[in-house]
Each structure stands twice: as C-alpha cells, then as structure tokens.
Amino acid sequence: MAEQSGADTKSIDPAELSKAMTSIAERSQRIVADFLTRQASDPKFGSADPLNIGNAFMEMTAKLMSDPAKVVEANLNLWQDYMTLWQNAARRMMGETPEPVVKPDAADRRFKDEMWEENEIFDFIKQSYLLSARWMQGVVKDVEGLDDHTAKKVDFYTRQFVDAMAPTNFVATNPEVLRATVETRGENLLKGLNNLLDDLERGKGNLAIKMTDYDAFKVGDNIAVTPGKVVYQNDLIQLLQYTPSTEQVFEKPLLIVPPWINKFYILDLRPKNSFIKWAVDQGHTVFVISWVNPDESLANKGFDSYLKDGTLAALDAIEKATGQKQVDAIGYCLGGTLLACTLAYLAAKKQERIASATFFTTMTDFREPGELGVFIDEEQLSALEEKMAETGYLDGRDMATTFNMMRANDLIWSFVVNNYLLGKDPFPFDLLYWNSDSTRMPAAMHSFYLRKMYQENQLIVPGGIELDGVKIDLSTIKTPIYMLSTREDHIAPWTSTYAMTQNVSGPIKFVLSASGHIAGVVNPPAAGKYCYWTNTKKPKNPDAWLAGATEVPGSWWTDWQAWVEKFAGAKIAARVPGSGKLKAIEDAPGSYVKNRLT
Known part of the structure; x- marks a missing residue:
C-alpha cells in the first residue's frame, strides 16, 4: 500500500523548483x-x-x-x-x-x-x-x-x-486551497504566484486580475459576428448597418445607442444570445453606434459632442442610407441617458425624428444613484479631474475597478482564490472578456457627466443642462417609450430609473426584468430564463408599481417586439448595407471596437 501511494504521488524536481523560484x-x-x-x-x-x-x-x-x-x-x-x-x-x-x-x-x-x-x-x-x-x-x-x-x-x-x-481568501483558512496544496505538493501556489506576476506585469505594477482566457476570444471572429457593414464614421463613431436575414423588413430602421463606458458588443456576444441578431431576425433594419475608444486627442470632446457627432450624426446617416427620416431607437445605460437628451433636444427643435424610444437600465434622475454615489463628492471629483487633466481621459481600467468593487466577492476575490491560491487558469467566458475590454472617457465629457448629472442632478431640472445651445427639458418628450429596468441592478437601481415615468409627457411602458444590469437585458427567449413584470399603471412610488405588477415568465424581448411593431411601419423589401447613398466602408464590427487597451 505504501509503495502504491508513493507511486501515485507526484514528486517535485528540485532543479525545476529552483529554476521556477529564480524566475x-x-x-x-x-x-x-x-x-x-x-x-x-x-x-x-x-x-x-x-x-x-x-x-x-x-x-x-x-x-x-x-x-x-x-x-x-x-x-x-x-x-x-x-x-x-x-x-x-x-x-x-x-x-x-x-x-x-x-x-x-x-x-x-x-x-x-x-x-x-x-x-x-x-x-x-x-x-x-x-x-x-x-x-x-x-x-x-x-x-x-x-x-x-x-x-x-x-x-x-x-x-x-x-x-x-474572508477566510476563503487565505491559504491557511480555506479548506479547498489546503486540499489542493496537499494534492499538488504546493504546485498550485507556485502556479498561482506566476499568475499573480503575470497580472502585475500586464497591469504595469498595478494588479490587473485576469478574469477569463483572453486568447479564447477575438472580436469579429467568435464574438460580435453578426454580419453587416460600417456605412458611416467620424472621429467619435462608426455606424454599423447589419445584413438582413428576412426578405422583408420594417419600414422604420432601428438605431441602437450603446453606452461608451463599455463596448457595444455586449448586445452581440454570440449568435445564441445576441440581441442584435435577434432584432435582425425579427425584421428590423438594425443600425448600431460603435463609439471610438478615445485617446488624449479627444480630451475636449464634451457631452454635446456625443449628441452632435453621435446620435444626431447617426440619424442623418440613416436617413441617407435608407431614405427614412424617422427611426425607432434604443438606448442602453449611459447611451439611454444620451438618447433622453436627444429626444428633448429634438423636441426643442420641433423635429420628429424618433418614432419610439426604448431605454435599457437608464438613469435620468440621479438623486438616488445607488452605490456609484459613493464615488461622487467634491474631493473625489476634484482628484479625478486633476488626474484626467494629465492624460486627457479617464483610463477605462479605473472605471472597471469601480464596477468590480461593487461586486467584490464575485469580480475580485473569487478570481484571487481561483487564480492565485488554487493556481487555476480562468474559464473562457464571453461576458467576462467583454467586461475586461475597457474603454476610456474623454476628460471634458466625463467631468460634465459626473458633475451635472450625478453630483448636481441637473438633467431632471428643466433647462438644468444645455447641449449645443439647447436647454434640455425631459418633460417636453412626447415620444412613446418602452422602459426596461432590472430588479437586481447595482449600477442603475430600478427604483431610481423608474423616476423617468413621472418626468416625460408621452406614453411610457415600464417593464422590470429579473436579474441584473447585464443578464436581465441579455436574456434571449430561447434560454427560458428569468421573468419580467408589467403594470399598465404608473404610480409615483416604484414599490407601489411592483406591488400591482403582473409577473410573466421568460424573456421580455418578445414583449418589446410586440410593442415596437406598432411604431415600426409597414413591411418593405430588405435593405442591403451599402446599397443606398452610404457605401460600405468595412465589415462589421468595424475597427473602432477592436481598439483594445493594453
């Protein structure tokens, strides 16, 4: 028995161990x-x-x-x-x-x-x-x-x-780590130390925890693969038009405005969970804004630049490409905040260019911003502005760290245990690859956003903020709205996003999805997961809304499709990207989204 045990136990070569420790x-x-x-x-x-x-x-x-x-x-x-x-x-x-x-x-x-x-x-x-x-x-x-x-x-x-x-974060008080240490004779700790050094080297002295296998994914290869073309670009955006998958499409195109805190392909990770592909399959001519990953040359781009060179430029480009002056629009998170500003801007200009607006997890009233409010006070904003003044932008990794701290056990400490104590490589996961694909924030835009919206909550005040010479008043918005929030959202708490139902003049349907900021949105019907709540009434109190809401099993996507069809117009022959007045520049997902921070 002793001989069998010795034969099964892996021994460590002293020479190899010495070489590893020297390295x-x-x-x-x-x-x-x-x-x-x-x-x-x-x-x-x-x-x-x-x-x-x-x-x-x-x-x-x-x-x-x-x-x-x-x-x-x-x-x-x-x-x-x-x-x-x-x-x-x-x-x-x-x-x-x-x-x-x-x-x-x-x-x-x-x-x-x-x-x-x-x-x-x-x-x-x-x-x-x-x-x-x-x-x-x-x-x-x-x-x-x-x-x-x-x-x-x-x-x-x-x-x-x-x-x-937590005792789970230490070798001596984590039974799983102790068991692995005994079974591997400490090789897990040696591998973990190498993983730690790899992360420190990649972060240039700062700890950049590896959450997934970065080599397992490539944008445009096995994620963000819905076929289409870039049909317009400026120094801030590329506009993607997707190839139709149906013979006929709705008359009005669909414009998606993603946040620029992250990259748009959260809505196009894989074919099985791609909202973009699903929308194309429902007969929409889908256009998506792909924001540039800015550097110091765009330091002076303000929030109004994102309005003029973002949503307004996209509307103009779509009209040239399709001949349609009106679109149905979707805004996600910060992209939704910009969409709300765009609607108010167009209302002031008496332009009806958006037939319907859909908001995913969007804040417009920042009075109760959730845990992100912890980072908003004069001392912290001044320090952040001083830091951005040196570089011209906020490094995307700083923003990612903030979001990770809000779910530290899941997004920090679980990887410390897995990567450094157990010595394992992280599992390939498309969502975590996207989460690590950070984007920068131009200094002027980010300072305006944090001060005027988070700190001063001026967006909710009629005329409280001014964009491109127009005072923004959300109460002037009469566009029909479908508003989706998620019940476990730690970034845009649903009880705060709900305030928009009281601050616009047009019809608004509020829908609450189960799960969080990402999973509650990216929830294809085929997955059969989660549920959502609806309520035809919109009382002032969000808890009262939920108390009177009806729970519906499955994905909200089909509910949204039934709603948006009312505004999408008649069916016409499918449009091929590049066949109109705007010619194809390059294949989707374009080059802007591939600019990855090193």
Missing part, C-alpha cells in the same frame, strides 16, 4: 523596481487620500465614540454570540449537532466547499468570520449623526474590508 524572484524584483520608479516620479504619490476615505471614517469614529453605551451594547452582543459559538463548537466535538449561531447567505458561494459544514474547525472559522462581519457592518450602520453620503461611504468601504478579510 519568480527576478520577475518580482523587476516589477517592484518599475513600480517604485514610476511612483517616485509622481510628486503626489503617498501625499493624498483621493477617495477621502480617511475623513469619512474619522467622522464616523467621532460620532460612534459620542455614544459609548451603544458601542458597549454591540460588543456585549458580539461577546455573547462568541460564547454561544464556543459552546456549540465544544458540543460538536462531543458528537452533538447544534444549530449554527450564524449562517452564510444562501447566495454566498464562498463557503460552498463541504468542509465548511463537515469539519468542526472550519465551521468555527466560518461562523467566527460571519459574526465579526455582521458586528462590524452593524456598528457602522447604526452610527447616528452622519450625513447620508458619509454613511454610505463608510458602509461601502467597511464591506470592502470585510470581504477582503
């Missing part, structure tokens, strides 16, 4: 040296707290100390919980099966390994962490006297700390 040491020294050189050349390094976290926690601590009785009560409760946990641990050692003092949330995948339940030690570690996390978050939430923004900031960054300190 790791050399790479580590080079990365650290490069990082320190860059920081030494930055006079602001180490001199500031750009997120203003320190002041928020100092204010929280001062308020907390002013009510010592509440602190004592919280500590006593924690002590009592720990005493019960100690007693339960002893009872388990004696063979009993007491009820746990605390359980992880059913959706918490960190503790899915069976050892967290079956082993007394790991069960104790798990419950100790959960008790401490609950105590810490409860204490900061109960502090009285903090303004709302500071309270939210303290709560957010406390959760970041709590998530970071």
